[in-house]
Amino acid sequence: MTALTAIVGAAESDLGVTNASILTLQSQAITRALADAGLKISDVDGLATSGVSRFSATQVADYLGIQPSWCDSTFAGGSAYEMYVARASQAIAAGQASTIVISFASNQRSARSRSLGGVVESHTPEAQFESPYGPLYPLSYYAMAAQRYLHDYSLTRADLAQVAVLAREWALLNPKAYRHDAGPLTIDEVLAAPMISSPLTSADCCLVTDGGGAVVVTSLERARDLAKAPVQILGYGESTTNTSMSQVPLLPTGAAASGKAAFARAGLTPADVDVIALYDSFTITVLLSLEALGFCGPGEAAALVASDRVRPGGDLPLNTSGGGLAYCHPGQYGVLLLVEAVRQLRGEAGARQVPNPKVALAHGTGGILSTHATVLLGVDR
Amino acid sequence: MTDRVAPLSVHPIPDEITGPWWEATRESCLLLQRCVGCSHVQHYPRAMCTKCAGTDLEWIEAQGIGTIDSFTIVQRPPSPAFEVPYVIARVCLAEGPTMLTKIIDATDEELVCDATVSLDWEMLSDGHQLPIFRITNPQ
Ligand SMILES: [Zn+2]
Numbered sequence: 001m002t003a004l005t006a007i008v009g010a011a012e013s014d015l016g017v018t019n020a021s022i023l024t025l026q027s028q029a030i031t032r033a034l035a036d037a038g039l040k041i042s043d044v045d046g047l048a049t050s051g052v053s054r055f056s057a058t059q060v061a062d063y064l065g066i067q068p069s070w071c072d073s074t075f076a077g078g079s080a081y082e083m084y085v086a087r088a089s090q091a092i093a094a095g096q097a098s099t100i101v102i103s104f105a106s107n108q109r110s111a112r113s114r115s116l117g118g119v120v121e122s123h124t125p126e127a128q129f130e131s132p133y134g135p136l137y138p139l140s141y142y143a144m145a146a147q148r149y150l151h152d153y154s155l156t157r158a159d160l161a162q163v164a165v166l167a168r169e170w171a172l173l174n175p176k177a178y179r180h181d182a183g184p185l186t187i188d189e190v191l192a193a194p195m196i197s198s199p200l201t202s203a204d205c206c207l208v209t210d211g212g213g214a215v216v217v218t219s220l221e222r223a224r225d226l227a228k229a230p231v232q233i234l235g236y237g238e239s240t241t242n243t244s245m246s247q248v249p250l251l252p253t254g255a256a257a258s259g260k261a262a263f264a265r266a267g268l269t270p271a272d273v274d275v276i277a278l279y280d281s282f283t284i285t286v287l288l289s290l291e292a293l294g295f296c297g298p299g300e301a302a303a304l305v306a307s308d309r310v311r312p313g314g315d316l317p318l319n320t321s322g323g324g325l326a327y328c329h330p331g332q333y334g335v336l337l338l339v340e341a342v343r344q345l346r347g348e349a350g351a352r353q354v355p356n357p358k359v360a361l362a363h364g365t366g367g368i369l370s371t372h373a374t375v376l377l378g379v380d381r
Numbered sequence: 382m383t384d385r386v387a388p389l390s391v392h393p394i395p396d397e398i399t400g401p402w403w404e405a406t407r408e409s410c411l412l413l414q415r416c417v418g419c420s421h422v423q424h425y426p427r428a429m430c431t432k433c434a435g436t437d438l439e440w441i442e443a444q445g446i447g448t449i450d451s452f453t454i455v456q457r458p459p460s461p462a463f464e465v466p467y468v469i470a471r472v473c474l475a476e477g478p479t480m481l482t483k484i485i486d487a488t489d490e491e492l493v494c495d496a497t498v499s500l501d502w503e504m505l506s507d508g509h510q511l512p513i514f515r516i517t518n519p520q
Contacts, residue, residue: 117459128393128403129425130481132511134463136455143453144471151451151494197469198454244425246471246481250451 005089006223006230007377009037009216010342013105015328016178018210022052023063025105029214029335030064037216038227039099046070046097046217048084051104051332060103070097077366078279079238080104081215081334082373086236088217098218102338105212106330114208114331116196126244135245136197138281139205141368143197145250146284150199152251153299157199161190162305163283164203164325169311171322173352178207179326190283204283206324206333213335215342220380230380231342234268234359237261238373245368254372255292255363262361262374263294270294273376274357275344276316277337279365280323289363290318293374317354320344334364334373341377392507399426401440406510409502411443413476424478445500447474447514452484452492472498472514483513491516 011032013025020028026049034041047068050056057071070091074080081102088100108114118137120127135141146160168185171177179185185203193203223230238261239254263269270293278289287301295316296304304310310318321327321340328336341360343349362375395403405412415422418435429436452470455463468484484492485501498514505511 115459116457122394123396125399125425125427128395128399132393132505133469133481133483133513134455134459134467135453135469135481136457136459140453140455140469144451144469147453148451148494195454195456197456200453244481246425246479250471 004220005092005217005233006220006380007215007233007338007342008218008223008226008228008230009033009035009039009214010339011036011214012176012336012339013212015176015211016209017109018107019110020107020210022105022107023060025107025210025212026052026060026103027063029105029212030101030103033101033103033214033216036228039216041066043099044068044101046088046091046100047103048072048088048100049103050075050080051106068097070100076240076371076373078281078332078334079364079366079371079373080332081338082236082362082364082375083238083371085217085233085338085375086238086373089233089236092217092219098222100217101214102217102335103212103214104330104332104335106332107210108331109209130245138368139200140197141245142282142284143200144245145288145369146199146282148250149284149287155299155302157191158187159302159306160199160204160283160287161187162302163280163286164190166305166310167280167319167323167325167327170320170352171326173312173350174322174327175350177322177327178209179322200282200284206281206329207326209328209330211328211330211336213339215335215338224380229346231345232378232380233375234378235262235264235266235376236374237265238371240371241369243367243370251288252292252298253288253365253369255289255365255374258372258374259293259363262376266376268359268376272359273316273361275320275341275354275360276318277321277341277360277362278319278323279333279337279363280319280325281333281365283325285365285369286319288369289365293361293363312352320349320352320354332366334366337362337364338375345377345379392505393509398428402426403509405440406502406512407508409510411445411500411512412440413443413474413478414438415441422476422478424474424480441476443500444475446517447472447498449484449494449496449498450479451494468492470514480512485513485515487516
């Protein structure tokens, strides 16, 4: 099925330290995204969200006062929002809904709800066979992926640190970024940050902030009559690989299958992409995703990230918002990848705007490299 | 059997599949599941074979040797019950499966990916033991 669909609205909630509730932040993101699209709440007949409560989409629908004909609360961590774009496109093409809101918000910094051990339910195999050893969740799994990666390609912690340095560079151009006023970051500062789970220091880890975002999806045909130029959904793909820390090889990640499916569906290749938004939960995540998605070969991502190509002014701008490392990381950051990709394609990104991008890639990663979802977006052709 | 005691904040709760595995740890025996139908060896224990979906599975005892796929030194504990630093690792067992475990008594020089390791045990306060590994002395 070819679903000609588009994103027509995109917005952030308040970010950083908000002292607001999850549903207040959700409401901010959703009402701002609808205003951006020139649509009303009464136009919304589809809703996809998670991380609110046990019945997340139901909860938000109730709060908004709507009764959607389609909803989705697939719980897949930070990649869920890229997955929702796929499902929303399919639901619209199938005629089950016409205007779908995809949203997420968290107040994890204000609420101090994040813990290093994560959440492991006692009836799962991980609770019996992994938790007793005391791994940090998700950090220790990414740390082991990083250790193996550095070993396989004879790289060092400085190669990981480049990713954090790059994120800060972009954040300095984004007034909404948590680290906007923090000044440039150096490799030495990343290396000297407190070690949490080797080889990853606190500076290799994403921020813990409040925040959220929403995008509005509808048919491309209808999108052409709305307030702003449509951002077409060109392709999507996903892969679900593991939930425990021991059952699949660390490398390569499921981003390979996810990206391959998305590029095939869009009829595009990595060379067609003008701006990249990758989930940067940790510095290593970016290196692994760049390789798995085909932007460079195995072991080559560190050199790519150190190059001018991915920096402001380069031909392969990467994580232009400053990313989860330097802009905002409310827990399931995937929706904000979509918001940034839309802004870049519309030319609304201010000082960090990439010149005339035609195609953007947003790639979400959830859990412990558990779930992977890729979305390719483009200006209306 | 060692006198090492695990800093366990949450006890594993064995179920109808994993009960025999945990019982065997009392005798310092690391069990793995083998599929009767296709001979695939797997860990953690399940109600089915991940290769052929067969449900006829038997227990075999692991030799207790393997290699470090990767590792991480944890410097901030997930709960106050854990005393840092300690080494978490993925160990590839000689029989095929990879398990999450802990490496003890390793020097920085010894602790590398692909190092060979052998089985040891850490006592849990409920009488079960936790399989852990130490670097195999090259001599
Ligand atoms: Zn089998």
